[in-house]
Amino acid sequence: MKEQRIIKQQVIEINNDASIFSINIYELWSYRDLFLTLAWKDICLRYKQTLFGVAWAVIQPTIAMIIFTVVFSKMAKIPTDNVPAPLFFYSGLIAWTFFSQTVSGASQSLIEGSRLITKVYFPRIIIPLSVTGYTFLNFIISSILQVVLFIVYGIWPSESVILLPILYILLFITSVGVGTLLAGLNAKYRDFCYVVPFLLQIWMFASPVAYSANLIPCEWQLYACLNPMVGIIDGFRCCLLGEWPDTLHLIISGVIGFIIFLLSIIYFNKLDNELADIL
């Protein structure tokens, strides 16, 4: 009620010269209910008319973990840094799954939401953002399963877990950044419908999901970190399995992730002027 009164006094100015850096944080905040509703709608829709419902959030990474363990550890004999293979793959997989689900969901979101965009106003960025509702729920559920796995294997994380919150934020920013960027590109160039699945596949093999970051040759490691997911996934794994991740690698990946995020916002703002006309 209170914030309504503030909105009333606000003057809405509509013109073409919006600055490309600005996100109107105040306006975004006033639309938080819409964000929650859209996120919750997304969750509802994904699990409606499914037999297993939210259980899919557990089934998916578990099956992936089993496949990875069998194929990469038992058959291809990829070393897993002296950690039980299921734990090793699982801790990489949940970060990767959050990333790939957010990116692929967000990249389609504007096209799927075109009916809303052409009929009513709200900050458009809410649409790709709201995808994180569903992916974050999945992330939490699979993280709970991870805790169970740790207990089963009797492994206790060391003090490096204090880095986890930073890694969460980095993961979130990178995923949302890449997702929003691709969402905008996809709205403008529909080619990206075909590009995104490939991109994610290549990206997965370029990131240490199925192998340890230590397998990357030393002289390449710095360059590899230009892929923000290298630093993030390696960081996750180290934190959970009781080591300190390489600070430089983490900083490089973090900075790149942040740059992508900024670029995506600049591009999205630029696109915002014409979004309703191209959808």
Added chain:
Amino acid sequence: MTRIITAENLGKRYILGGQDKAYQTIRETISNIILHPFSKLKQNHSKTQKEHYWALRNVDFRIEEGDIVGVIGRNGAGKSTLLKLLSRITKPTEGNIKIYGRVASLLEVGTGFHPELTGRENIFLSGNLLGMTRVEVKNKFDEIVEFSGLERFIETPVKHYSSGMYVRLGFAIAAHLEPEILLIDEVLAVGDLQFQKKCLGKMETVSKSGRTIVFVSHSMTHIESFCKIAFLLENGSLTRFDNINEGVQAYYRLFRKDNKTQQGFANSKPPHLSSVVKLIRISAINKHGNQSLEFDQTETFFIELDYQVLSRSQVIPHLMIRSDDGSILFPATVIPQIKDCIDNYFLNPGKYRAVCTIPGNLLNTGTYRVDSFFRCYKILEDEIYEPSCLEFSITEDMTTNPFRIDFGGAIVGYFRPALNWTNNAISDYSEDKCR
């Protein structure tokens, strides 16, 4: 009064070429960059002017608090674009708008409804989209459900709703918005008559509560009964009428098609007849002698055809009445009146007016189009044909129309003639019983 919306030098440009140009493929963009690295610079000079189209240009206006503005104009005049700009769906190419207050825009019924979600879920979704907070929706939830009359179906996914139920739920949400400024597209006036009445009744209460409304419609009846100010759009420019009647008259004037008629003559093959006769104007006149484009179903009205005869000839004016979908309903001609003296029927150069009476209780409700054509006696192959030079619509007052007592639905068909009937008993009850 305080200003609530001001627009200065507003313009919106679209790229012509439709869907193909609307979004590009990467291949195009990349190949363009490689092949014509400087085309971006050039484009500004040569290409843009050709392929762009201004839906609105140089539009200035000011709307005060409590104004009820009717936006009128022909299809493609820029009405929807104006509404889209005001509701912030698209941004203007130039100029700016300032809005002082909370805006809700109703460009469709059931904004944001998702077929898989239940009625309850959709109320929250749509309410949030239209600018209500979650708490507001919660507070009004029961009212909304009651208004829609869908208590029993509120937990059913809306994909199982009938289209009527869908529209009712959508409107119930819209009716409970409380913005200072309400933008309404005429989509709200679709649906069955009962629903229309409900919409309009709600609009009336909203308008009385002192809120500002911008209303787009093709129905001059609605515009005249609700709005106080008219914005007439024509080819992207806006004219303001502080007197609603003047605005409506100006709108009708657009349909007189004087200009279009002359154009039609110029473009068609130069027939022999064009040197003989020229259509000046065609208009529909009500029984009081005033020009109108809407008539009651029971009302008798007239179609006036003014034409100029340029050289002495046996020109005969005709009309062709068509339905909205283009089907021919009937031709009308002056021949029955002149048939006896046809051999001596010659028109000297000068202006003439042919008036055709369309009796009440003949056409059903709906929109009709009139073609006009001229022929000379005994020369059938040469004619001047002017398609769709007049459009009018037939409406009805449901409370007084003799065809309705308790029936409120649509009556089908192009015609609704009042035919003579007898309806008497041919045997009485006692006889039946004896048999």
